[in-house]
Amino acid sequence: MNPAQGKVWLVGAGPGDPGLLTIRGKECLEHADVVIYDSLANEALLDYAPTAEHIFAGKATDKHMLLQDEINRVMREQASQGKRVVRLKGGDPFVFGRGGEEALVLADAGIAFEIVPGITAGIAGPAYAGIPVTHRGLATCYTLITGHDAEALETDDEDLSQLLLRGTLVFYMGVRNLPRIAAQLVALGRPDTTPAAIVQWGTDPKQRTAVGTLADIAERAHDECIQPPAIIVVGEVVSLHDTLSWFESRPLFGKRIVVTRARSQASDLVRHLQELGADVFEFPTIAIEPPENPEPFDPVNTYDWIVLTSVNAVEMLFERMDNLGQDARDLAGVRLCVIGSATSEAVRRRFLRVDLMPEKYVAEYLMAALLAQEPDLAGKRFLLPRADIARSFLPEELRKHGADVTEVVAYRTVVPRTPDSLAERLATYRPDLVTFTSSSTARNFYEMLGAERIARLKQTAKFGAIGPITAKTAGSLGMPVTIEPDTHDIPNFVRAIVDGLGREATEAGR
Numbered sequence: 001m002n003p004a005q006g007k008v009w010l011v012g013a014g015p016g017d018p019g020l021l022t023i024r025g026k027e028c029l030e031h032a033d034v035v036i037y038d039s040l041a042n043e044a045l046l047d048y049a050p051t052a053e054h055i056f057a058g059k060a061t062d063k064h065m066l067l068q069d070e071i072n073r074v075m076r077e078q079a080s081q082g083k084r085v086v087r088l089k090g091g092d093p094f095v096f097g098r099g100g101e102e103a104l105v106l107a108d109a110g111i112a113f114e115i116v117p118g119i120t121a122g123i124a125g126p127a128y129a130g131i132p133v134t135h136r137g138l139a140t141c142y143t144l145i146t147g148h149d150a151e152a153l154e155t156d157d158e159d160l161s162q163l164l165l166r167g168t169l170v171f172y173m174g175v176r177n178l179p180r181i182a183a184q185l186v187a188l189g190r191p192d193t194t195p196a197a198i199v200q201w202g203t204d205p206k207q208r209t210a211v212g213t214l215a216d217i218a219e220r221a222h223d224e225c226i227q228p229p230a231i232i233v234v235g236e237v238v239s240l241h242d243t244l245s246w247f248e249s250r251p252l253f254g255k256r257i258v259v260t261r262a263r264s265q266a267s268d269l270v271r272h273l274q275e276l277g278a279d280v281f282e283f284p285t286i287a288i289e290p291p292e293n294p295e296p297f298d299p300v301n302t303y304d305w306i307v308l309t310s311v312n313a314v315e316m317l318f319e320r321m322d323n324l325g326q327d328a329r330d331l332a333g334v335r336l337c338v339i340g341s342a343t344s345e346a347v348r349r350r351f352l353r354v355d356l357m358p359e360k361y362v363a364e365y366l367m368a369a370l371l372a373q374e375p376d377l378a379g380k381r382f383l384l385p386r387a388d389i390a391r392s393f394l395p396e397e398l399r400k401h402g403a404d405v406t407e408v409v410a411y412r413t414v415v416p417r418t419p420d421s422l423a424e425r426l427a428t429y430r431p432d433l434v435t436f437t438s439s440s441t442a443r444n445f446y447e448m449l450g451a452e453r454i455a456r457l458k459q460t461a462k463f464g465a466i467g468p469i470t471a472k473t474a475g476s477l478g479m480p481v482t483i484e485p486d487t488h489d490i491p492n493f494v495r496a497i498v499d500g501l502g503r504e505a506t507e508a509g510r
């Protein structure tokens with residue numbers, strides 16, 4: 001092998017859910033110069049390789065053979081230029097994925113390669129449909145079969161026939177041939193009462209499952225309009241689906257929800273909604289930027305307290321200190337008051353302890369907690385780095401108690417420069433719900449989408465707001481809010497969304 005040559009990693013992307021990529025697969029993507037991906041690999045995984053060149057290898061069409069030659073050529077060429085090439089393939093690269101052929105091409109050309117297995121759709125699809133592919137007492141063996149060539153099943157081969165009569169059978173690429181596959185299994189002697197299922201887009205929010213028996217599964221799949229990609233599962237294990245179906249039965253399964261928070265703040269809400277099964281579309285309506293003219297403040301060690309109300313404020317403080325040649329040691333003796341657990345975490349990551357963290361960001365709580373530690377605020381020096389649109393009750397309260405308060409704008413919130421194509425994609429996404437977590441998210445959303453697109457959204461979407469002020473802003477812009485929690489925080493907002501949108505709510509409303 002020539003060391004100046006590059007190398008190819010044949011990486012399994014997993015079946016669809018981006019969380020099912022392996023850690024090794026993620027590492028390979030992070031170090032790739034080029035990623036050649038096919039249509040079954042989730043495009044979200046390309047985010048792990050933001051600076052790499054992304055080459056789409058296309059769909060499996062009738063011109064597959066030609067396409068495959070082309071893929072092989074690109075792989076060889078890129079590697080010969082000394083690049084690190086990731087060939088990202090849906091599921092596992094060696095399970096019906098032509099990964100073996102691609103590895104042979106590389107071996108033949110003397111190009112170094114590694115194989116990174118992935119979770120194959122034939123295991124993950126059934127798992128997400130609540131079907132274990134083996135189960136004590138129900139199936140002791142499990143067979144992966146291509147359903148592409150139905151004639152291959154119409155065989156005199158005794159060994160294959162014996163295999164088809166046992167345990168769990170999983171067919172890949174079999175949607176079109178499902179009627180023939182089911183009939184042939186019955187003809188071979190598998191009872192027509194054998195449970196069977198078909199799982200479309202397994203592990204993805206688009207997942208759908210049709211269940212029946214060999215006698216009627218083809219009809220059920222047809223009625224449910226099941227389309228490729230789908231996995232067919234045949235065997236007694238399918239009977240466990242009714243009890244074990246966990247993915248499709250989550251309360252927000254398949255609901256399309258738009259999250260408009262700034263990306264840096266959205267993760268909590270997004271994670272909660274996804275865990276409940278929602279298909280989340282992130283459309284950040286707020287971007288954080290440094291102030292245009294940073295205001296000066298005194299050396300940090302001249303303050304008695306620094307009050308940090310957001311992660312952004314923490315970051316800004318340290319950046320400014322760094323620019324002045326200061327570091328954490330200059331904070332010796334300065335007490336830190338933080339608002340919110342994420343802010344506290346950001347402070348602790350810098351190996352600093354938090355002196356005060358009031359339970360709620362409400363004037364009375366904060367002042368009471370502060371006064372408990374610092375009964376006499378007269379002449380005490382406070383530094384408050386905050387957003388340009390921050391509420392002003394805190395400096396006012398502190399000043400009332402005689403404190404000397406310095407406020408500096410730590411960051412500005414602006415309308416992000418989002419490509420119009422994303423706004424258009426959102427308008428055609430047919431969401432069930434658009435969520436607003438502050439008045440600015442509602443205002444900016446309106447500005448970014450425009451009245452015409454919002455009118456289109458309203459055909460399918462409800463609107464949700466975290467609290468009454470936000471709801472009022474959204475309402476005044478023609479986006480009437482019908483989902484709003486009693487207590488204005490993320491966990492309660494999520495609960496209100498489940499109540500207003502969840503399966504039971506939808507069914508009751510029918």
Ligand code: SAH
Pocket residue numbers: 015016040089090091092093094095096097119120121122125171172173174199200201202203204228229230231
């Ligand atoms: N290497 C892939 C399989 C590629 S063959 C793997 O290991 O999963 C393509 C076939 O895989 C499709 O026709 C379909 O049968 C199956 N498949 C791939 N992804 C799927 C998914 N998310 N849900 C259901 N079936 C899927």
